[in-house]
Structure formats: structure tokens, C-alpha cells
Amino acid sequence: MLCPTEPITDFLPVCPGLFYATPARDGILSRIRIPGGIINSQQGHAIAQFAEQFGEGYVHVTNRANLQIRKTQGVTSEVFTRLQQVGLASTLTEVDHLRNIMASPTAGIDSLELIDTRPMVRELDAYICGHPELKGLSPKFSVAFDGGGAVSICEQKNEVVFRAIALENNVYFQLILGDATNILLQPEECLSVVVAIAQVYLDNVDQTLPRKPRLKHIMQDKGVEWYLQQAEPYLPFSLLKRSKPTLDQSVNSQKYHHLGVHPQRQPGFSYIGIILPLGQLLTKQLHSLTDLAQTYGSGTLRLTPWQNLLISDIPHSNIPQVKDEIERLGLHWNANHIQSSLVACTGKTGCASSATDTKGQALALTDYLKKYITLDVPVKIHFSGCAKSCAYHGKSDITLLGTLVEKNKTLVEGYHIYVGNEEQAFGRELYTNVSIPELPHLILQMLQVYQIKRAEFDETLGEFTNRYTIAKLRQLFDEEGQ
Numbered sequence: 001m002l003c004p005t006e007p008i009t010d011f012l013p014v015c016p017g018l019f020y021a022t023p024a025r026d027g028i029l030s031r032i033r034i035p036g037g038i039i040n041s042q043q044g045h046a047i048a049q050f051a052e053q054f055g056e057g058y059v060h061v062t063n064r065a066n067l068q069i070r071k072t073q074g075v076t077s078e079v080f081t082r083l084q085q086v087g088l089a090s091t092l093t094e095v096d097h098l099r100n101i102m103a104s105p106t107a108g109i110d111s112l113e114l115i116d117t118r119p120m121v122r123e124l125d126a127y128i129c130g131h132p133e134l135k136g137l138s139p140k141f142s143v144a145f146d147g148g149g150a151v152s153i154c155e156q157k158n159e160v161v162f163r164a165i166a167l168e169n170n171v172y173f174q175l176i177l178g179d180a181t182n183i184l185l186q187p188e189e190c191l192s193v194v195v196a197i198a199q200v201y202l203d204n205v206d207q208t209l210p211r212k213p214r215l216k217h218i219m220q221d222k223g224v225e226w227y228l229q230q231a232e233p234y235l236p237f238s239l240l241k242r243s244k245p246t247l248d249q250s251v252n253s254q255k256y257h258h259l260g261v262h263p264q265r266q267p268g269f270s271y272i273g274i275i276l277p278l279g280q281l282l283t284k285q286l287h288s289l290t291d292l293a294q295t296y297g298s299g300t301l302r303l304t305p306w307q308n309l310l311i312s313d314i315p316h317s318n319i320p321q322v323k324d325e326i327e328r329l330g331l332h333w334n335a336n337h338i339q340s341s342l343v344a345c346t347g348k349t350g351c352a353s354s355a356t357d358t359k360g361q362a363l364a365l366t367d368y369l370k371k372y373i374t375l376d377v378p379v380k381i382h383f384s385g386c387a388k389s390c391a392y393h394g395k396s397d398i399t400l401l402g403t404l405v406e407k408n409k410t411l412v413e414g415y416h417i418y419v420g421n422e423e424q425a426f427g428r429e430l431y432t433n434v435s436i437p438e439l440p441h442l443i444l445q446m447l448q449v450y451q452i453k454r455a456e457f458d459e460t461l462g463e464f465t466n467r468y469t470i471a472k473l474r475q476l477f478d479e480e481g482q
């Protein structure tokens with residue numbers, strides 16, 4: 001095992017890891033890869049102790065279901081060894097910066113899934129941790145496994161996706177690689193495909209570059225067909241000669257199915273999805289949730305790319321006690337809670353690119369809204385400090401993009417507001433240059449008009465706004481405000 005006492009500096013990864021001291025505006029950022037987002041109780045306590053000792057008493061779940069600890073300092077080699085011993089830190093430090101392997105947080109317990117993807121995640125993680133040459137990959141090289149269940153991760157951004165589908169009574173994995181989406185694989189073939197894709201990348205990228213190009217950009221430049229041709233010699237079968245059926249691209253995911261209580265595929269057991277406000281968890285909450293999982297479940301915590309977590313394997317009869325305990329910790333489990341679908345990037349307290357204090361303003365907004373409105377359908381609200389959109393790449397109902405607004409000849413923080421699930425990155429621009437004091441009432445008006453005028457009970461706010469022109473939406477919202 002390698003346990004550096006100094007930060008690794010032989011190349012500069014773009015993404016932080018545990019062994020790479022990555023400076024942020026508010027201090028050093030440590031990120032622990034959690035393959036598939038699953039941790040056991042020993043790991044849960046170890047992470048909480050790490051954040052207590054070297055951070056500021058809290059952790060964040062990221063949008064790749066990693067755990068991130070801000071403002072860490074003074075971490076010793078003994079601590080790295082301790083984390084490695086409980087299976088948290090890479091045993092191979094060179095590859096510690098690579099992106100977390102993503103899988104549905106309900107893998108193995110999802111009542112609708114076609115296949116349990118946890119063994120595939122473990123197999124790929126073991127491969128990565130045994131191959132130091134993979135340090136030459138772009139830090140953004142990202143792989144996801146979707147088991148075809150109710151909680152799909154297909155809409156999350158990943159460069160290589162394996163999505164389970166059923167065809168003629170068999171389960172296959174559909175390879176989604178750039179615009180190639182109709183190659184079918186046997187489950188046992190997926191690992192060798194990742195290995196071949198990685199090898200082609202290493203063959204074709206100058207390893208002396210300080211900043212590696214992304215796989216998706218190479219495929220955009222050279223074409224996916226070219227990339228697949230290069231991968232052929234590394235595979236014991238031909239990808240190009242596979243029959244290519246027409247596949248349904250729609251994702252049959254039940255929205256927000258990861259929050260609240262849901263029966264598992266194992267009879268008599270449920271999982272409960274818990275809302276973490278903006279992905280944050282105090283270390284005392286992490287200790288308590290870990291104990292809760294140990295007492296009532298299997299000791300397993302499952303982190304989600306929606307920056308929440310699940311406790312699984314709870315006998316149905318224990319669900320009421322678990323709900324009470326969660327609420328005693330100041331947390332919520334109801335998918336309609338105003339914070340259930342709230343995401344915000346780091347914002348200007350931790351990122352120099354941000355125009356606004358996204359997290360502080362997101363929490364202030366929801367504190368205001370919960371006094372005046374009760375949601376009956378989740379509304380996804382996304383705060384982003386700049387156009388890079390680090391916190392969330394999926395579809396939001398409302399996106400607030402940070403900017404500086406001129407008020408009384410002074411520049412103050414504000415937002416441009418976008419709505420709906422259009423093709424544009426954030427949706428359609430509805431309002432520009434809204435200052436912070438104007439924001440809460442304006443968002444409240446939008447929510448109230450949506451609740452009154454939606455076509456059906458479960459129409460989302462994004463779907464509602466998509467039915468109107470921007471001019472008509474402004475008219476509807478402005479009328480309500482008068």
C-alpha cells in the first residue's frame with residue numbers, strides 16, 4: 001500500500017481524491033470514492049471520525065454518490081492506512097482521482113430491477129485498483145451500471161453507461177457510448193469493454209499533457225465508430241459485428257422513488273430514502289444514521305447521486321421507529337418536503353467561479369417557502385453559481401443561475417431564472433437579473449400558480465411551464481403577484 005504523507009503532485013488531476021490535496025476557496029477538499037455509493041457501518045463511523053478530526057464536523061454527498069469533506073487539514077499517513085483498512089481509500093493511490101463508479105442506489109433491493117449490478121461495480125473497482133496505468137485516464141472518465149429498476153441513474157452524466165434491458169426473456173446490457181446506443185452485451189462482457197475503451201484512450205492520448213482530454217471529446221472529434229474500431233483488437237468478441245436491435249431509449253424511472261419508504265424485492269423488507277439538505281450531513285447525524293442502519297437494517301447506507309441516502313433492509317414492522325428516529329435527527333424522508341429536490345453547487349464560499357452564495361441562498365429560500373406553501377409533488381430547484389453546473393446535470397423544474405445585478409448603481413448578487421425541461425442546458429429563460437430580496441416571493445408565486453393551474457395532480461412544474469410561452473408564463477405569475 002502507498003500512504004503518502006505529502007500531497008501527490010506528479011500530475012495535476014482536475015478532480016479531487018483522498019490522496020490529492022485539492023485546494024478550494026475555503027481550504028483543502030478531500031473526496032472519498034464510494035463505488036456504487038454503498039458503505040457499511042464500520043465505514044460510516046470511520047468517515048464521520050475522519051471529518052470530525054480533520055474537517056469541520058460535516059460531510060457532503062456529491063452528485064456521483066461520493067463523500068466529500070471540506071477544509072481538511074493535517075491528515076496523517078496513519079489515517080490513510082486506517083481508511084484503506086476499512087475499504088474506503090483506494091489501495092492504489094495513483095488511481096484515487098478517477099471518478100466514482102455509479103450504480104443505482106437500490107441495486108440488489110429494487111423490486112423492478114432486471115439484474116443486481118453490485119457485483120459488476122465491485123469487479124470494475126477491483127480492476128481499477130489493480131492497474132496503475134489507468135492513472136493516465138482523464139479524471140472525468142466515468143462509468144455507470146443501471147440495473148433497469150425503478151431508480152434509474154441513466155439520466156446522470158457518464159461517459160460509459162451499461163443499461164440493463166430485457167429482450168426475449170434474457171437480460172442484456174445496452175452499451176451507451178457517445179451516440180452509439182444499440183450494442184447489446186452479455187453481463188459478463190461489460191468489464192472487458194470498459195478495459196478496451198480505457199486502453200484505446202491510453203493509446204491515443206499524450207500522457208505528458210497536464211490536462212487530459214475527456215473521452216467524450218475524443219469521440220466527438222474522431223467519431224464513435226472509429227473508437228469502436230480501435231477497441232476491437234482488445235476484445236475477445238466484435239462489438240462492430242453485433243446485431244443492433246432498435247432499442248427503446250426512454251427510461252422507466254419512477255421520479256423521486258428513492259425518497260420515502262419503499263418495499264424491497266426481498267419480501268418483508270423496505271428501504272427508506274432520507275433527504276439531506278443540499279447533500280450535507282453533520283458527523284453526529286452520520287454516526288446516528290449508521291447506528292440506525294445497524295440496529296434496524298443490515299448496517300448498510302446507500303448514497304445517491306441526488307445527494308441523499310437510503311437505509312435498506314428494514315423489516316416492515318420497524319419502519320415507524322426508523323421514521324421517528326430520522327425526524328429526531330432533524331432530517332426528513334418525505335419526497336414532497338421542500339428540500340427533497342433542492343440542489344446547489346458549492347457557491348462562492350468554496351469556489352472562485354461563483355457569482356453567488358448558492359448554498360446559503362438555497363437554504364434561505366426553502367426556509368421562506370416552507371412557511372407559506374406545502375408541496376404535494378416534488379419540485380426540483382437547482383442553484384448554480386456559474387454556467388458550469390457542477391452540482392447537477394439532469395433536468396430541473398426551476399434553475400437559478402448566479403449573476404451580479406446592478407441595483408442603485410451597485411452590483412449585488414442575483415439570479416437568472418430558467419424553467420422547464422427543454423433542450424437548453426438550464427431550460428427556458430423566464431426572468432433575468434432577479435436580486436436576492438426579490439427571489440423568495442417570486443418563486444412562491446410560481447409555485448402557487450403551478451399548484452392552481454396544473455393540468456393533472458402529478459404534472460411536474462417543468463411539464464406545466466412547457467405548456468406555455470414565456471410571455472404567457474410571465475403574465476400568469478405576475479397576475480398572482482398583484
Ligand code: SF4
Pocket residue numbers: 345346347351352353354355384385386387388389390391
Ligand atoms: S457550478 Fe460554477 S460556481 Fe458552482 S461549483 Fe461549479 S464552477 Fe463553481
